[in-house]
Amino acid sequence: MIKLKYCSISMAMLLALTLWSGVVLAAPAKKSAPQQDNSKAAELLQTGIQRANQGQYDQALTYFDASLKASSKNPDAFLNRGRVLMIQGKYGAAASDLDRAIKLNPDQDDYYLTRGMIYRLMGDFPRAIKDFTKAVNLDSSNTEALINRAAVFFDTGEHENALQDLDRLIEINPKMVNALGNRAFIYEQLGRYDEAIKDLGSIIALEPNNSMAIKHLGFISRRKGELPKALRWYKMAFQMETDSSMKKKIQEEINELERKIASK
Numbered sequence: 001m002i003k004l005k006y007c008s009i010s011m012a013m014l015l016a017l018t019l020w021s022g023v024v025l026a027a028p029a030k031k032s033a034p035q036q037d038n039s040k041a042a043e044l045l046q047t048g049i050q051r052a053n054q055g056q057y058d059q060a061l062t063y064f065d066a067s068l069k070a071s072s073k074n075p076d077a078f079l080n081r082g083r084v085l086m087i088q089g090k091y092g093a094a095a096s097d098l099d100r101a102i103k104l105n106p107d108q109d110d111y112y113l114t115r116g117m118i119y120r121l122m123g124d125f126p127r128a129i130k131d132f133t134k135a136v137n138l139d140s141s142n143t144e145a146l147i148n149r150a151a152v153f154f155d156t157g158e159h160e161n162a163l164q165d166l167d168r169l170i171e172i173n174p175k176m177v178n179a180l181g182n183r184a185f186i187y188e189q190l191g192r193y194d195e196a197i198k199d200l201g202s203i204i205a206l207e208p209n210n211s212m213a214i215k216h217l218g219f220i221s222r223r224k225g226e227l228p229k230a231l232r233w234y235k236m237a238f239q240m241e242t243d244s245s246m247k248k249k250i251q252e253e254i255n256e257l258e259r260k261i262a263s264k
Contacts, residue, residue: 041071049080057084075104075111083114091122109138113145120152128152143169147179159186177203177210184216193220211240215250222257231257 048063064081082097098115116131132149153162169179187196203213218233
């Protein structure tokens, strides 16, 4: 998950728009394409996955290369090599591997999801949306495809489309904190403060110590001109925060609010 920085405009969040840093690589696909029967290739693939999930990416690539040499028609080997190349920032090569995986098995949603993520990182938003949509069409419960498509819609200013995807995610799982947080952020950006507050309240009901949601409530209360309420939220966030630099920023917000309240 992308690490978020505190800023005065709430969280600049999009909490869960995962770009798979620290991604867990995939076991063989749910819908397997016909493959060469090669136990050695399968063993090499599994070892490569283990190395990748340990962060040993160069070693993982060596095993994936060997697996593909032993069995050149295994789409999962292309998938996992492509994911490692994506993590290393080699987007062109990663996309090429996913092209091969999809050619071998065009009915696997995770392949389109991964290629869509690569396109998103490349800034090719139309092709990213196309692939995320294909993944969702193949598996309507693919939450990663939905949240990544919502991210691209947000990046391109298509807020209503982003909200539709987040609505679907919350229908699938009403306790998905990341989707609730993202939707609250978009509502806030659109000036739909009461809807944002409702989503943030749902987060706090699920996670009472979610300091990001509490800070966001403070920010929205301040925007609405409800300074005493904003002050209460920021003080609560200050008590929960453990990072010293973050506490300093929250204290600055508290000091400014106290000055404004005192001057009225």
